[in-house]
Amino acid sequence: MLIAEMNGVKKYYNDRLILKVDDFKIYRNDRIGIIGLNGCGKTTFLNILTGRIEPDEGMSRIYGTYSYIEQLENDNIVAVENIASSKFGVSGLNNQGLSGGEVTRLKIAKALGRDNALIIGDEPTSNLDREGIELLQKELEAFDGAILVVSHDRDFLDAVCNAILEIENGEVCLYRGNYTKYKELKEKKRKRAAFEYEQYVSEKKRLEEALLEKKSKVKSMRKTPKRMGNSEARLHKMGAQIAKAKLERQVNAIRTRIEKLEVKEKPKELPDINVDIQKTTQLHCKVVLSSDKLNKSFGDKVIFEEAQFRVFNNSKTAVVGPNGSGKTTLIKMIIDGDPAIYRAIGVKIGYFSQDISTLDGRKTLLQNVMESSVYDETFVRTLLARLLFKREDVMKRTSLLSGGEKVKAALAKIITSDFNVLVLDEPTNYLDIYSMEAVEEALLEYIGTVIFISHDRRFVSNVADHIISIENQKTICFDGTYEEYMKKKEELSIKDDKSEKIMILKHRMAEILSKLSMPSKNDDIEALDKEYHEILEKLKQCR
Structure with missing residues (x-):
């Protein structure tokens, strides 16, 4: 069943062709992820399909009802009451006074609460914590209809999508399979x-x-x-x-x-980076940051209570936890030099935050990075090329860069400065998939300690070798990757469930033994004896 289509679509910006779609169709069982560089035309594609923007040429049509989870639409989101709103914890809420994560949950609940043939999403995982993203995945997997979604979350694209539409240089190319299959085909x-x-x-x-x-x-x-x-x-x-x-x-x-002869263009290859470890001040201690008794409250709200953690030298440590658990609070306490946090002698912290305050908008990208760099211009240009900046981009004023480009510029600036500990608060926000993968490589090659917050599970999995999880005002430190941490957490959860099950069985056994020893006239001795032996067998299986 055909749900939507585009034919012969062209969209220009002045004289520049920014989007060209010869033939694109969505059928009922399609779950299509849209990817591409920042500014390549992903949102324009969605807006043309939904009629918010008229194409300069061609036709676009949706046959039937649909929901559109927009990235920037925050106004007039009224309270919704449906099964989805209950699952996402936003029953009766509207967008007034809500966090970014709550607003996103409200949009999703509104979209899932309708009986539609198509759900369209523009970055629907933005601002969601891990639990929220996994819940959205399950709901979309169970959705009986077509899905078209722009996302930079690779795990999400792997779980939800059966096709990937890449927008590159204004043209679209459809790859059958999830994101991992797309990478293989690409x-x-x-x-x-x-x-x-x-x-x-x-x-x-x-x-x-x-x-x-x-x-x-x-x-x-x-x-x-x-x-x-x-x-x-x-x-x-x-x-x-x-x-x-x-x-x-x-x-x-x-x-x-x-x-x-048919001219063939040379495929672009990213230049190699050779990091000179003598350029930055090296630490020779085992632990660079730690606390044995961390307490923090905001009024009556307790964030940390007797929390403990360690950050090891040259580790890549991810700080994880639900929205509002205290991840950014911990980062700020480290940056502000809270007396409860030990800092090793010689630690030089480079801090990345979402306000991009380290960049001077009047200077060029190259000038911004070079002014604090301990590396020469050749190295800096190579690093910027690895971060997908073109040659002409390095001479742009940073005020003219996109949000994603500013994020990469700020990261390049602190990576090339004389810091030996990088503290990064959501470095993956505003980055397209290709830029995210480029940042991953740069951080993995960085010689020094990295502490970071990210809701992107693939990014955490690829970069982190240590985990600090914030749960119930405490910190749980884990020496290993994110997958190993989640596997261990699942094993403990199963163990806890088993312990609870054993406790319930033993409690019931005690009740049965009491009745068997002193049966009343209403007790069925035979049935009680049968249940007793069944519980014995279940206890054997649990052990």
């Missing part, structure tokens, strides 16, 4: 392009060499010797002219073949 496509480019270069070089050889032969053709008779001279001249004409035809044929 890499195959890149390798194929690299092979075709090498074949093109090799064939062009061979033809150009053949052309030079033929041209050289034409020039070197001997003239008629002076001592040759007239008749012989005429024959020689005729033969030479025939041979020369033949060579010239061959030259023209080769030239035509060169002109008709």
Whole structure:
């Protein structure tokens, strides 16, 4: 069943073609994730499909009802009462005085509460904590209809989508499969392009060499010797002219073949970064930050109570926990030098926050990074290239950069400065997937300690080797990756469930034994004895 389509769509910004969609269709069972660089046209694509923007050419149509979870729509979100609002904990709420996460939950509940053929989402996981994202995933997986969603959350795209629509250089390309499959197909496509480019270069070089050889032969053709008779001279001249004409035809044929060669562009490769560890001040201690007794309250609200944590030298430590648990509070206490937090001698902290206060909008990107860099300009330009900045971008004033570009610029600035501990508060916000993966690589190559908050599960999984989880005013420290932490947490949860089950079974067994020892006239002894043996068997299985 066809749900929506676009045909021959073109959208221009002044004279620049920003979006071109030849043919795109959504069917009932499609769950399509839209990805692309910041500013590539993802939101424009959604707005054209939903009729919020008119295309300059072509047609766009949705057949049936749909819900649109918009990224920036915060006004006039009224209270909703449905099953979804109860699940997302927003029953009876409106957007007044709510946090970003609560507003997002309200939008999602509103969309899921309707009987629609299509759900469209523009970054629906923004501001959601892990529990909120996982709940949204389950609801979308159970949704009986089509889904079209812009997202930078790779785990979300893997769980929800069965196709990925990439917008690149204004054109769209659909890949069947989830994000992981897209990466595999994209890499195959890149390798194929690299092979075709090498074949093109090799064939062009061979033809150009053949052309030079033929041209050289034409020039070197001997003239008629002076001592040759007239008749012989005429024959020689005729033969030479025939041979020369033949060579010239061959030259023209080769030239035509060169002109008709299908030009293949060289696939872009990111430059390597060689980090010189002598450039930054190295720490020689085991623990760089710690607290054995951390307390923090805001009025009657207790954030930390007798909390403990350790941050080890050269570790990549992720701070995780639900919205409002105190992640940013902990980061600010570290930055502000709270007396309850030990800081090793020689620690130099570089702090990244969402206000991007380290950037001077009047200066160029390169000037901003270079003014505090301990590395030379070549290294800085290489790092910026790895962060997907083009050559001309480094000379832009930072005031002209997009939100995602400013995030990357601020990260580049602190990575190249003389800091040995980076404290990053949500560095993945505003980043597209490609930029996020570039930042991952830069942080993994960084020699030093990194402490960061991120709601992007794939980012945490790829970067972190230590976890600080904030739960119930306490901190749980885990030496290992995020997957290992979650696996351990699940095992403990199962163990706790088993302990609770054993306790309930033992309690029931005690009740049965009491009745068997002193049965009343209403007790069914045979049934009680049967239940007793059943509980014994269950207890054996639990152990």
